[in-house]
Every structure is written in C-alpha cells, then in structure tokens.
Amino acid sequence: MARRRRGTGASTYASLWRLRGFVRPYRLQMVVMLLTAVAAVAASTLIPLVLEAVVDGPIQHHDRAALVPMFFAALGLGIAEAVLIVTRRRVQAVAIQHVERQIRDDLYARLQRLAVEFHDRWQTGQLLSRATTDLSTIRRFFGFGAIYFIVDGLQYAVVMALLFATYVPLGAVVLVTTLPVIWLAKRFGAGYSLVSRRVQDQQGDLATITEESATGMRVVKAFGRAPLMQERFGTSARTLRHSSLELVRLRARFWGWLTLVPNLTMAFAVLVGGIAVAKGFLSIGALVAFTSLLVLLQFPIIDLGWILSMAQQAATAADRVCEIFDAPQTVADRPGAVTLGEAKGRLGFEHVGFHYPGSDRPVLRDVELAIEPGETVAIVGLTGSGKSTLAALPTRLYDVTSGRITLDGVDVRDLRLDSLRRHVSVVFEEPILFSMSVRENVILGRPDASDQDIADALAVAQAGFVYDLPWGLDTRVGEQGLSLSGGQRQRLALARAVVARPSVLVLDDPLSALDVNTEALVEEALARVLEGTTALLVVHRPSTVALADRVALLHHGVLAAVGTHHELMERPEYARVLAVAQDAGPVR
Ligand SMILES: Nc1ncnc2c1ncn2[C@@H]1O[C@H](COP(=O)(O)OP(=O)(O)O)[C@@H](O)[C@H]1O
Ligand SMILES: [Mg+2]
Known part of the structure; x- marks a missing residue:
C-alpha cells in the first residue's frame, strides 16, 4: 500500500480550493475585508491625483488659498486609508482565526474516526505538523494572501488604466516592462512548490523525532543513547535547514527580479516622460502624478513575490491536510447499521x-x-x-x-x-x-x-x-x-x-x-x-x-x-x- 505521507509532485491549487468551504460561513467578513481593502487602494491611488492638481493648479499659479482645501483632501485620504486598514485587520483577525479553528476541529474529528490501521501507518509528527504549522499557513493565505492577491490585481489594473489615461505612450512603456513578471512568476511558482512540499514534510519528520525522543526519554537515557538521538535530530534539522535555505534562495532570486522591474520601469518612464514634457505633450503635474502612480505600482509587483510563495505554501499545506481528509475511513458505520439494545453477549x-x-x-x-x-x-x-x-x-x-x-x-x-x-x-x-x-x-x-x-x-x-x-x-x-x-x-x-x-x-x-x-x-x-x-x-x-x-x-x-x-x-x-x-x- 502506498504511504501517502510524502508529496511527490508540485502542488496545484485544487486542495486549497476545496478548503474554501471553511471560509464560506465568513462570507460577510470576507466581503467587508475586500471592500475596505479596495477603498484603501482607492484612497492611496487618489493621492497622486491630488498631487497632480496641486502642482498644475495652486503651485503653478501661486494660489495659496486653493492649496488649503487640497491639503485637507490629501490629509483626509491619508487618514481614511489608515482607518480602512485597521478595520480590515480587525475583521480579518477574528474571522480567519475561526476558520483555522474550524479546519483544526474537523481534522481532529477526522483523525478520531480514522481506523487504527491509518494511525499504524502515519508518523505522529506528520499528523502534528499538519494540525499546527500547515493550518497556520492556510490561515495566513486566506487572511492575507488571497485578499492581497485580489487587491493588488485591482490596484495594478486601476493604476495601469490611470497611466494610459494620462499619457498613452508612457502607459505602453510601463505595460511592456511589467509583462515579464507574469512569466517569472510562473517559473518561480513551479520550482517553489516542489521545495516547499519538501520543507513541510521535513518539518513533520523533525516533529516525529522530537515526539519520539520525548516519549521514549527513559529508554534513551537508560541506554545512554542521548548522543545517538542528538545525532538523529541534528541530521534531520540539517536536512530541514538545507531545504529551507533553498526556499529562501529561490525567493530571494525572484524578489530580486521583482524589485528590478519597477526600477527599470521608472527609469524608462522618466526618460520618456521628460521628453514628452519638453515637447509639451505632458504637463509637469501629470509627470509628477505619473511617477507617484508608478511608485504605487511597485507594491502589487513586489507583493507578488510573497503572495505567490504564500499561495504555494498554502497549496502544499492544503494538499497535506487533504491527505488526512481523504484517507479512506476503513472502519466505519455501514449504511443501515443497527443499534443493539440489550446484548446477551454471545x-x-x-x-x-x-x-x-x-x-x-x-x-x-x-x-x-x-x-x-x-x-x-x-x-x-x-x-x-x-x-x-x-x-x-x-x-x-x-x-x-x-x-x-x-x-x-x-x-x-x-x-x-x-x-x-x-x-x-x-x-x-x-x-x-x-x-x-x-x-x-x-x-x-x-x-x-x-x-x-x-x-x-x-x-x-x-x-x-x-x-x-x-x-x-x-x-x-x-x-x-x-x-x-x-x-x-x-x-x-x-x-x-x-x-x-x-x-x-x-x-x-x-x-x-x-x-x-x-x-x-x-x-x-x-x-x-x-x-x-x-x-x-x-x-x-x-x-x-x-x-x-x-x-x-x-x-x-x-x-x-x-x-x-x-x-x-x-x-x-x-x-x-x-x-x-x-x-x-x-x-x-
Ligand atoms: N500493527 C501491526 N501491523 C503489522 N503487523 C502486526 C501489527 N501488529 C502485530 N503484527 C504482527 O502480527 C503477528 C501477531 O502479533 P500479535 O497479535 O501481537 O501476537 P501476540 O499478541 O500473540 O504476541 C506478529 O507477527 C506481529 O508482528
Ligand atoms: Mg500480545
């Protein structure tokens, strides 16, 4: 019989998608989270537009009186953004903790129902790490990753639209320079998913060794095998460190590219924008707004790094958790099973x-x-x-x-x-x-x-x-x-x-x-x-x-x-x- 304790391939998002049922009772909270996030994005996107108006209006015309309402507009937008973010975080914390608890409860109930034969085959540490680390990973994804994925996508689209509206050639430059990110992300995701599964399995191995030596402490001590156990633990910990570092290296390389892209974009935009201003196609205020918008564009692109790695880790975690949900319940009530009232005991x-x-x-x-x-x-x-x-x-x-x-x-x-x-x-x-x-x-x-x-x-x-x-x-x-x-x-x-x-x-x-x-x-x-x-x-x-x-x-x-x-x-x-x-x- 196959021992499905170890992952064999890259995770798809199928398992994660299956767990959406746990989020469903918190639909309302999710909607509030999304709306507040969207409103916060809108507020932060409006600020550059106010900036444009300030530069092209009061500053150009030395009109100090007009500056005051604009100052308050910018201040109001800033405060609104902060309040929205705090609100979202509060709603999110409560809802997502409930989701995690619910999945954990169900997982535990499932473990209780599974036959002894299942527990004979599975190491305790692998069950422990699924019920703890993996569930936290899934919670973080539903709480942050999924929300930011939508919000960042939206922010990217809105900023892109504004850029095109401001000056089409500049918009085109930005679009072309950010497109390779999609290809980069795809490549990164596949590699990351494999290593991430390895890391999570190895965390389970380490938990197993820890659990075993804790419960068998007397034997270990009595036989003077502490050094041996230490060695076993050390080997396992080293293996885990090795894989974790591989994960970090992958992430670092990807993030390197992700930071480079907006910077290159900025360089091109300033060049093209400068020429456009000199030729009179673009106002200075529009160029200021443009560059501020570009700064806003950095976030969705750089966020993509952690959102993708978080999503991959959550997908792997969901795979591992679903392995328990999917384990066949070999000993279970048959349909039509009966209750025996009094038994004679034959x-x-x-x-x-x-x-x-x-x-x-x-x-x-x-x-x-x-x-x-x-x-x-x-x-x-x-x-x-x-x-x-x-x-x-x-x-x-x-x-x-x-x-x-x-x-x-x-x-x-x-x-x-x-x-x-x-x-x-x-x-x-x-x-x-x-x-x-x-x-x-x-x-x-x-x-x-x-x-x-x-x-x-x-x-x-x-x-x-x-x-x-x-x-x-x-x-x-x-x-x-x-x-x-x-x-x-x-x-x-x-x-x-x-x-x-x-x-x-x-x-x-x-x-x-x-x-x-x-x-x-x-x-x-x-x-x-x-x-x-x-x-x-x-x-x-x-x-x-x-x-x-x-x-x-x-x-x-x-x-x-x-x-x-x-x-x-x-x-x-x-x-x-x-x-x-x-x-x-x-x-x-
Ligand atoms: N969980 C298990 N998985 C596989 N083999 C087992 C398991 N438990 C016991 N066995 C095997 O079944 C045989 C009978 O074991 P057991 O019923 O414990 O014998 P006894 O109680 O008479 O000493 C042994 O050969 C043992 O190795
Ligand atoms: Mg016996």
Whole structure:
C-alpha cells in the first residue's frame, strides 16, 4: 500500500480550493475585508491625483488659498486609508482565526474516526505538523494572501488604466516592462512548490523525532543513547535547514527580479516622460502624478513575490491536510447499521482470517470459536501467535479480512460502532492513561457512570489505592499528572473496562504488569466480574487460566485446540506453551 505521507509532485491549487468551504460561513467578513481593502487602494491611488492638481493648479499659479482645501483632501485620504486598514485587520483577525479553528476541529474529528490501521501507518509528527504549522499557513493565505492577491490585481489594473489615461505612450512603456513578471512568476511558482512540499514534510519528520525522543526519554537515557538521538535530530534539522535555505534562495532570486522591474520601469518612464514634457505633450503635474502612480505600482509587483510563495505554501499545506481528509475511513458505520439494545453477549468467530493492511502474511487463519453468554474463554499461545490481533477484532479496531465476527448472531460490521463499543469493552496490554483525573480516566467509556458505579469498578479492579492519592479520585494522572506504576495503571484500565458494564469483555493480558500479590487480588476480583460477562481473556499464567471455562490454544494464527484446561493438559504443545510462559514472564 502506498504511504501517502510524502508529496511527490508540485502542488496545484485544487486542495486549497476545496478548503474554501471553511471560509464560506465568513462570507460577510470576507466581503467587508475586500471592500475596505479596495477603498484603501482607492484612497492611496487618489493621492497622486491630488498631487497632480496641486502642482498644475495652486503651485503653478501661486494660489495659496486653493492649496488649503487640497491639503485637507490629501490629509483626509491619508487618514481614511489608515482607518480602512485597521478595520480590515480587525475583521480579518477574528474571522480567519475561526476558520483555522474550524479546519483544526474537523481534522481532529477526522483523525478520531480514522481506523487504527491509518494511525499504524502515519508518523505522529506528520499528523502534528499538519494540525499546527500547515493550518497556520492556510490561515495566513486566506487572511492575507488571497485578499492581497485580489487587491493588488485591482490596484495594478486601476493604476495601469490611470497611466494610459494620462499619457498613452508612457502607459505602453510601463505595460511592456511589467509583462515579464507574469512569466517569472510562473517559473518561480513551479520550482517553489516542489521545495516547499519538501520543507513541510521535513518539518513533520523533525516533529516525529522530537515526539519520539520525548516519549521514549527513559529508554534513551537508560541506554545512554542521548548522543545517538542528538545525532538523529541534528541530521534531520540539517536536512530541514538545507531545504529551507533553498526556499529562501529561490525567493530571494525572484524578489530580486521583482524589485528590478519597477526600477527599470521608472527609469524608462522618466526618460520618456521628460521628453514628452519638453515637447509639451505632458504637463509637469501629470509627470509628477505619473511617477507617484508608478511608485504605487511597485507594491502589487513586489507583493507578488510573497503572495505567490504564500499561495504555494498554502497549496502544499492544503494538499497535506487533504491527505488526512481523504484517507479512506476503513472502519466505519455501514449504511443501515443497527443499534443493539440489550446484548446477551454471545460472541462468535466464524472462519475468521486476518492479515494486516499492506501485508499478505495471514496473522489469523480460519478461526472458529463461539463464546456463549457469560462464558470465559482464555486464549493461550506463544508470543507472536496472534493473540493481541484476535483481541483487537471484536471491537473492530481492525476489520476481519475473511469470515466474520458476530455479537448475538449479528455481524459486528452491521452494528453501529458506538453501539458495538458500548457492548464490548477492551483492556489492552499497554494500559494508557490520559492527562485527566482518575475519575475521568475511569469513566472514559461511560461518561454517565454514577459514583457507585465508579466505586464498584475500582473495587473489582482492586484499585483502592486511588483513594490514597493526594486528591483521591480527582488526582490528575497521565503524562501531565502523577506517575503511577505499571500495575496501578493496569488496574485503572481494568476499572475503565468494567465500569461500562459491557456484555463482552476482551482482556489482552491484563495482569502482565502486576506483582504476584496484587495479581492474586485482581484475579479474585476478576473472577467476580467474569461471572456474568462473556469474556475473551488473553492469559499466560496457569492460575489465570483457571478463571476460564474453556481454553483456546492459538498456534501461528490457527486455533490448534479448544477445551477445558484439564482436557488440554493432555496435549503436549499446550503444556509447553504454559511452561514457556511461566518461565518467560508475561506473554506479549
Ligand atoms: N500493527 C501491526 N501491523 C503489522 N503487523 C502486526 C501489527 N501488529 C502485530 N503484527 C504482527 O502480527 C503477528 C501477531 O502479533 P500479535 O497479535 O501481537 O501476537 P501476540 O499478541 O500473540 O504476541 C506478529 O507477527 C506481529 O508482528
Ligand atoms: Mg500480545
């Protein structure tokens, strides 16, 4: 499967155009921004015309009285321009921040809906850089680039028209000297877009390295690999610097040309204008107005540099963001998916086969297993035999690639995901806690749980230690909070799974991080939970196996045997797996 994390070609503006929907609610603000910008341009364009009138009128005729109203006219225009610019900026700041927030919200929602398979493939840093830097780039474009593109285009057209109106030959000179800019801009845009994509991808790489070394800090330190990580970071940062400099060089070269063009134009205009004045075709005032207008023309031309680079960067950013919006939502509600009210909790695996996306190697083959309501089935197998994969399928973290899994006889893919996940709860090998209070962590899957529910769940999971934390249930845990031991985290994860009172409980080796004493306590509690609940329990220690009504032996993705613990003890491979597990510690 193609990994669409890296751009391959130049960006077109198609993705950026698609994002216009986010701007649509702010149509009114955009119109205000545009109108104020246009009015500001008009004010600044009128000033040279006032200048012309001053030179040809009061100055020529030494008419001081006429000078005063003209002074006020120029002053008024100047103030009007300033007020208009401030107004536009204020409207713009508010509207565009909303647009950015909306895109970010949608992006986040999308990331939440995308299947685990997507997150397996994408580096965190690439997602981070899209949700931060790329969105800011897009915001800047919609806020400034797009507006100025229109305003500058308009200014160019108006000034050009005025120049032609003043004196046609001079207008023609200016038009001819500014035309090569279009060709320059086209050439620049194509090259810039490629490098800009590279820079943005490399920013994502750098974010990934930073994120990885931050989360793996203990390992890095314990193994004394800080210098190695430093080296990796340095290499990545150097690569990014290299590409960024390339971008700067491209921009500098283009801007060099852009500044040269108006200067050359000015030189020609003064030459042609001087001759015209000498020959009496043009008044001095008109020439003054003309040169002032030419100065105004500089802005659209020089702006073109940053507008184009901003547009290119925004186009690239939009491509990168749309890659997430376009990622296929592989695990989603089917049309007509149903909600299951009460579930008895019969879990069926029917000829289930599975291979991970992007790999042809089957991890599970023809798994056939029916777990009756209330029954507990233990899955036992060597490392890599596919136990965790099997545990990920009932809640549709991945979809089976052949066969089907049923809940009360209904294919889980025909159930609404929220309904399915309310009935089936999982405890993972890695107990992840979020930066929230203990309470919020426990009720994650059931926000409406009562205090009694929480207390019961904590009791079942033998997680009474939380009452001894500094703020009890309100103690903040997770990355930004109090650090808990592996065993404590595992017990909270267990409490989180049982507080939702699921009909089916999937436990992927939930006791692996517990010490022997706590394990005995949790096992005792688990026995109570498992009583009324259908459970799929990945285990390794014989004592935990005893909690199960039946045991299924998984060998290289195939169910080699299913039966009671005593029945299976007859089989040498079963005894061997248990022995290995016993020696090697947790089966992972
Ligand atoms: N996200 C994944 N992508 C690709 N292959 C995977 C993924 N997770 C596990 N595997 C592979 O699937 C096989 C079974 O893994 P797993 O279900 O974790 O086994 P167990 O839990 O029994 O140790 C292993 O060969 C492993 O390399
Ligand atoms: Mg495992």
